[in-house]
Amino acid sequence: MPDKPILLDLTSEELKTYLITLGQPAFRAGQLFAWLYRGVPFPEMSTLPQALRQTLADQAIDLPLRLHAAFPSQKDETVKFLNACTDGNLIESVLMRYKYGYTLCISTQIGCKMGCAFCASTLHGCVRNLSAGEMAAQVILANRYLGEKGRVGHVVLMGSGEPLENYDQTVRFLRLVNHPGGLNISLRSVSLSTCGLAPQIRALADEGLPVTLSVSLHAPNDLLRQQIMPIASRYSLRELMEAVRYYVTQTGRRAVFEYALIDRFNSEREHARELARLIGHLQCHVNLIPLNRVEERSLSPASPEAVRAFLQTLESLGVSATLRREMGADIAGACGQLRNRHLKEADKPAIINS
Numbered sequence: 001m002p003d004k005p006i007l008l009d010l011t012s013e014e015l016k017t018y019l020i021t022l023g024q025p026a027f028r029a030g031q032l033f034a035w036l037y038r039g040v041p042f043p044e045m046s047t048l049p050q051a052l053r054q055t056l057a058d059q060a061i062d063l064p065l066r067l068h069a070a071f072p073s074q075k076d077e078t079v080k081f082l083n084a085c086t087d088g089n090l091i092e093s094v095l096m097r098y099k100y101g102y103t104l105c106i107s108t109q110i111g112c113k114m115g116c117a118f119c120a121s122t123l124h125g126c127v128r129n130l131s132a133g134e135m136a137a138q139v140i141l142a143n144r145y146l147g148e149k150g151r152v153g154h155v156v157l158m159g160s161g162e163p164l165e166n167y168d169q170t171v172r173f174l175r176l177v178n179h180p181g182g183l184n185i186s187l188r189s190v191s192l193s194t195c196g197l198a199p200q201i202r203a204l205a206d207e208g209l210p211v212t213l214s215v216s217l218h219a220p221n222d223l224l225r226q227q228i229m230p231i232a233s234r235y236s237l238r239e240l241m242e243a244v245r246y247y248v249t250q251t252g253r254r255a256v257f258e259y260a261l262i263d264r265f266n267s268e269r270e271h272a273r274e275l276a277r278l279i280g281h282l283q284c285h286v287n288l289i290p291l292n293r294v295e296e297r298s299l300s301p302a303s304p305e306a307v308r309a310f311l312q313t314l315e316s317l318g319v320s321a322t323l324r325r326e327m328g329a330d331i332a333g334a335c336g337q338l339r340n341r342h343l344k345e346a347d348k349p350a351i352i353n354s
Helices: 012-021 028-037 049-059 132-149 167-177 198-205 222-228 237-251 269-279 304-316 338-347 347-351
Strands: 065-072 081-086 090-098 101-105 107-113 126-129 150-156 191-196 212-216 255-261 284-290 319-324
Touching: 012 028, 065 132, 081 132, 090 132, 101 132, 107 347, 132 150, 132 167, 167 191, 167 198, 191 198, 198 212, 198 237, 212 237, 237 255, 237 269, 255 304, 269 284, 269 304, 304 319
Parallel strands: 101 150, 150 191, 191 212, 212 255, 255 284, 284 319
Antiparallel strands: 065 081, 081 090, 090 101, 107 126
């Protein structure tokens, strides 16, 4: 991480304290906060004195990411971004267009160490956590890319990394992204995906942040889940379900379960019936996912016929469920795929400096 402070990491109150140390009046914090979340570089912050702009440019970082490359899909309006951090690492985010507007899927770590067998993000391990400002910068860069087309109105923390392993910075980001003086995104328009860190789910429930909790489940029992998700050996499904129930009770928000359908593994009708028994007592929704092929993995997606049968079985048992629409397949839209491709094709310094 850079020696200079990333000002996007700071709350408006922390910006006041920072500016006071520079001999500036506290009211400048609101101006600076607004400029930062518009993605304006220090020299162009016209309401700030010229001397302050120069001081900030010398001593701090305004935007801790730069857009390295954008990959628009030829099949839909999805765009995959490859962003460069100040330390030379690459991270991904994905912009998706829906009927209700633009959604951005952001990363919370550089890589991931959770080790899920179906995911590309974890292939190179976890390099480091992202800061709250680096998370926010992904949204700011997406807004800059959109220009007059619109703005990001929904955010999903479902990119590379486990958000709840980077708990403090993730919670800080949630509070920052909701600030009316900045991006002003409603937390009811934010979804956070976790592979199932039960204690952190309980902690998040007590934060008073009404985000949608999305749990990567992918199996209806511990035996199967432990084969594809190492976290399942740490927290059983019983512990996980108790934590999710606590979250739903505390927040009043419906939980979402993500379930990737894998051929000859978790996609039979009996698996659907077992899943219905597991979650039937919860206020929840199941998001069925056609498995994305990862060339380094041996897992294959379930057939369309098996997917339809699985969905029909859940619905017949009264479980709310939908099949996620595949987006961005032609641009390596799934978590970690684009970054891994670029790490293969060139030495990292060459990528960053191109």
